[in-house]
Amino acid sequence: MFDKILPYLLAGISVGGQYALIAVGYTMVYGILRLINFAHGDIFTAAGFFMVYITASLPMGISIPLVIVLTVALGFVLERVAYKPLRTAPRMSVMISAIGASYLMQNLMWYVTGGLAKQYPVLPWLSDSVQIGSASTKVVSIVTPILTVALVVALVMLIKHTKIGMAMRAVSVDFETSQLMGIRINSVISMTFIIGSALAAVGSMLFFTSYSTVTPTVGAMPGLKAFVAAVFGGIGSIPGAVIGAFIIGIAENLIKAAGYTAFSDAFTFVLLIIVLLFKPTGLFGEAAAEKV
Numbered sequence: 584m585f586d587k588i589l590p591y592l593l594a595g596i597s598v599g600g601q602y603a604l605i606a607v608g609y610t611m612v613y614g615i616l617r618l619i620n621f622a623h624g625d626i627f628t629a630a631g632f633f634m635v636y637i638t639a640s641l642p643m644g645i646s647i648p649l650v651i652v653l654t655v656a657l658g659f660v661l662e663r664v665a666y667k668p669l670r671t672a673p674r675m676s677v678m679i680s681a682i683g684a685s686y687l688m689q690n691l692m693w694y695v696t697g698g699l700a701k702q703y704p705v706l707p708w709l710s711d712s713v714q715i716g717s718a719s720t721k722v723v724s725i726v727t728p729i730l731t732v733a734l735v736v737a738l739v740m741l742i743k744h745t746k747i748g749m750a751m752r753a754v755s756v757d758f759e760t761s762q763l764m765g766i767r768i769n770s771v772i773s774m775t776f777i778i779g780s781a782l783a784a785v786g787s788m789l790f791f792t793s794y795s796t797v798t799p800t801v802g803a804m805p806g807l808k809a810f811v812a813a814v815f816g817g818i819g820s821i822p823g824a825v826i827g828a829f830i831i832g833i834a835e836n837l838i839k840a841a842g843y844t845a846f847s848d849a850f851t852f853v854l855l856i857i858v859l860l861f862k863p864t865g866l867f868g869e870a871a872a873e874k875v
Contacts, residue, residue, distance in 0.1 A: 590718040591840035592833065597724035597793065599832025600731035604786030605809035606816075606824040607735065608779025614755040614819040615775050617674065621681040622661055624806020625688040626780055630654040630787035631703060631797040632692060638704040647706075651784045658780025662773055670768075692799035700798045703791040710792055723792040728829075730789070734782060735825050742821075747774055755819070804848070811855050817865030827866065 605627055612620045633650045641649070665684040669677045709723040742748035750771045753761045762768050790805060791797060812831050816823025834854065835847040858866065 588837070588840050589715070590720060591836040593715060593718060593720050593724045594793075595833035595836030596829065597720075597727040597789070597832070598836065599829035600727035601786050601790045602805065602809045602812050602832055603731050603825040603828035604734065604782045604789070605806060606812040606828045607738065607782050607821055609810050610813040610816075610818050610821060610824040611751075611775050611779050613813070615751060615758075615772060616666070616677075618666070618677055618681065619810065620776075620779075621678075622665070622685040622688055623779065623783060624802035624809070625685050625692075626654060626658055626661070626802075627783040627787050627790075627806060628692065628797070628799065628802030629657055629688065630784040631791050631801070632696065632701065634788065634791070635701045635703060635797055643704070643707060646704075647788070650788070651781055654784035654787075655777050655780045658776040658783075659773055662776040667769065667772075689799050696799060698799065700796045703795045703797050705795075706788065706792050709789075721793065723789055727789045730785070731825070734785065735821065738778065738782075739821060747771065751775065808848075808851055811851055814865055815855050815858055817867035820865070820867045823865060823867030 605623065608623050608626075609620060612618055612623075630650055630653075633653050634646060637646045637649055637653075661684060665680045666677060669680055706723075709721065709726060711722045712719055713722050713725065715725070742751055747770075750761070750766050751774070753764070753766055754768060754771050758768070761771075787802075794801075808831060809828065812828035813824040814827075815831065816825070816827030818824070831851050831854070835851055838844070838847045838850050
């Protein structure tokens with residue numbers, strides 16, 4: 584029985600790590616701006632296309648860091664163009680801008696690629712097969728959870744022990760007061776998008792190593808599930824987003840192991856509804872205090 588479940592369990596842990604790297608971007612932006620960055624899944628997709636086109640003319644050793652840099656630049660430009668001008672606008676306006684940015688990026692990718700699926704390049708070592716007990720899997724399935732935990736620990740250390748991290752925490756608690764205290768709000772927000780985009784770039788490399796076809800809309804479902812993971816764990820909480828992502832990744836793959844593949848996506852959202860019915864702030868979220 585365990586031999587049958589093991590491959591699905593390994594896949595679930597791997598997918599959970601990939602969701603976690605995307606979910607952290609959602610939860611960081613929400614923690615500071617109280618904004619759901621609907622274009623975050625498209626940044627993840629763009630990173631996949633960057634890798635496809637760059638590796639066509641450059642060696643892998645240059646392509647990987649260049650893809651991360653370009654993805655970070657894309658996230659930075661997105662924030663400056665779509666969100667910064669609306670800093671004092673009603674929240675609904677910013678949300679509409681986020682949805683518009685998502686569709687704009689999808690359509691740009693359709694235009695550039697002609698809507699054709701592109702084959703993701705084989706990343707050395709990560710694409711190799713390895714035997715774990717009775718299951719054969721790719722090295723990426725083992726590397727993903729380890730790398731995810733390492734990156735999240737590094738991020739938590741940055742937030743807790745650096746000047747920019749202290750500024751992020753201050754802005755997340757009280758945006759207006761932080762501004763009055765001299766914190767450079769725009770720099771803090773830009774750094775948040777930079778970190779989130781960098782993690783999305785790493786997540787895309789891990790994801791497309793397992794699912795090797797890139798299309799303009801391929802990031803929609805992973806992005807949506809990562810958002811669900813962030814809400815499930817308590818949006819605004821980085822550890823909560825990571826734990827929520829691993830729970831969702833493992834659960835949906837165990838459902839596939841049980842033979843209910845058609846319901847694996849639906850289960851993610853049913854689980855979210857159940858959790859929010861009993862704990863609206865998510866597993867690790869804190870109830871917001873209303874100012875009077």
